[in-house]
Amino acid sequence: MITFESVTKRYADGTVAADEVSFEVPEGELVVLVGPSGCGKTTALRMVNRMIEPTDGRITVNGEDAASVPAPRLRRDMGYVIQQVGLFPHLTIADNVATVPSLIGWDKDRTRERVEELIDTVGLSQEVANRYPRQLSGGQQQRVGVARALAADPPIMLMDEPFGAVDPIVRDLLQEEFLRLQRELKKTIIFVTHDIDEAMKMGDRVAIFNVGGILEQYSTPTDLLAEPANDFVVDFLGAERNLKRLALIPVSAVEHETGPLVSRNDSSDHAREAARESGTDWVIVTDAENQVEGWVFINELDGQQTVGGAEVQPFEAFVTEDESLRAALDVMVESPLNVAVRVDGDGRYEGVVTHNTLTGELK
């Protein structure tokens, strides 16, 4: 665990980069520091490993005052990914990754094994091991930067815009991969970005900073979106705040409605009754295995004995429980029925997500 206790940093020229900042990074969580350029994110990060000393206040790491630990020792327990990647140009990729292991005196075999493992972990091919940084693409270099920080398996990671220097597609990929990795590794991470979407996606908790080193709000992404503390936070969260909230809520978290459900063999009257009970002018058709076959408008049943007599229209898309409500909304607006049909992994009917479900969730 890392705690900031009323930490202030005033540079020699009077610039205040942290203004009585207090927050706590719980063990095993990924905390994102986000805010506009110059708000003090890098400064906050570097006070943790003592590359910058606070003017006032205290930072503790696992209960111990950081200022009481010799800086080089403190740093070897903290993987650091630097904002501009900062690979050592004169060392091969393997030697770059081996930086901390060789500083703390691992033997050659152990180091070599670890390097090979990490090159895999961050999704590079072993061929890059003997290349030099300038022979790699920006995305590959950022992966090496992450591998180098992970090398000695430090319990804490400090990451300064680790995916800043790549295009949006590669960034998305790196984010996904890193989240997957973090679910396994459960490191205590402080992650800096100026991109609010990245913050919301990566953070278990997010600290929003303002220029002058002011911590405006510290909360989970869901709470930030639901209850922004002030206008700055609202502005910073940006337009489409509700859509962003929906993106963070999984379909499994909301009650689904049963919906008017019939089979092809049911009588038209039965279908009319089912629609009336749910207040719809359509019914959903499933087969004996509960697989969704499609839907029928009630008025198309006129003159038909059974549901199967009318033409059953197939659905274009479904949602599953692990998708977000935003995905459900997407399905909803595409469907002539204005609902999203929820199915399980095998395509069996589970229920419908309606407009009311969404607005209820956003209240």
Added chain:
Amino acid sequence: MAQSFFDWSWVMGNLGEIWAQLAEHIILTVVPVGLGFLMAFPMALASIRWPRLYSPLLGVAGILFSIPTLALFVIMIPFTGLSKATAIVPLTLYTLLILLRNTVEGLKGVPSHVREAAEAMGYTRTRQLFRIELPLAVPVIVAGLRIATVNTIAYVAITALIGQGGLGNLFMDGFLRQFPTPLIVGLVLSVALAVAADLGLLGVQYVLTPWQRNPG
């Protein structure tokens, strides 16, 4: 003087002498550049650690560099006579300006994000200097050594005036006897020596900087 402009038989008859002067020239180059580097290197490290030292150190090296060669010999002779030291001391002092400046600039040229990365990884200051900063400064430091070496090869000839001089003695000999052959031999050899030294140092740089080579 009915003989031809260039007399091969003189060359053949004096191979031993020519070789000796060439060897002398090499010594009078290598020793001052080596000593100069040994002096400039700690001065450069001090200038990096205590940046206020840099200007005064550079100033002194600049003044030394601007003193005319002959004047320096004259100052030296009462102390060291017409010995090798009289040649070596001024030649060494002349290299300081270039070697100090290039070593400092080379170290300063290491990108700050690379330096910060090293710091963040937990390098101690000394280890960071020798493992990260110096290797990256090699191209600029070697560039300094190349200039200093070629300059020194040229300056050595002047020390013939105080009885040293390596290939410079061949110039003097040719000049005093109005006999161009030794002059030409000295000139060609000293140019060849400068070219060879320059290429040699480039080779050293090539070996020390594998990361700068183009991918094959």
